[in-house]
Amino acid sequence: MSRSVETAFREDLLEQLTYFEKETSELLRKAHPDAAKRDAIHALISAYCDHIQAYLDGDIIGETDACVWIGSTVTIVDELDGSEEQYKLVLPHEIDADLGHISFLSPLGSRLLLARRGDRIEVDSPAGSYGVMLFETVYRK
Incomplete structure (x- = not known):
């Protein structure tokens, strides 16, 4: 970097x-x-x-794109059909569904926060539970 x-x-x-x-x-x-x-x-x-x-504090090095931060753009893969979706994790006042900006407080966002590439994530949503894999995370402002 x-x-x-x-x-x-x-x-x-x-x-x-x-x-x-x-x-x-x-x-x-x-x-x-x-x-x-x-x-x-x-x-x-x-x-x-x-x-x-x-x-x-320097206790963590090289984490920029290794885990999901608020501001990260993530690509997830649905476990059932293999489809990919891309989202940007944002603060609640920055939500924009048309741009794929989801709150870190949403069911998916809260599970993605601090997740790492390759992690399997189980999401409990109002529509039911589903699993995704975190394929990629890139921090962009």
Whole structure:
């Protein structure tokens, strides 16, 4: 990764940490009336922020395209029919279905966050459970 790309990536991660410091309470308030689901969302946000901090501290090296960050574009493969779909994982206020931008809080997005290439992901959605494989992840701002 070039120095300027790495610098931009680090700046994006710092912006995300700032966002979560300011917005986590509001995200949890809006998230779900069920306390267990709110707790799961809080745990997801905490784990993600911990991962960001570990990267920024230098404890994790080379992770830019090895795992899914908020801002990553992912290609997943459906286990049943082998079809590929591409999505970009975004913050809730950046959702755009026409562009394939899904929230990290959605059933699929929450399972993709921090997943690694080659991971099998089981997604529980309102329409039922399904499995996908994370084929590729690329971080792009």
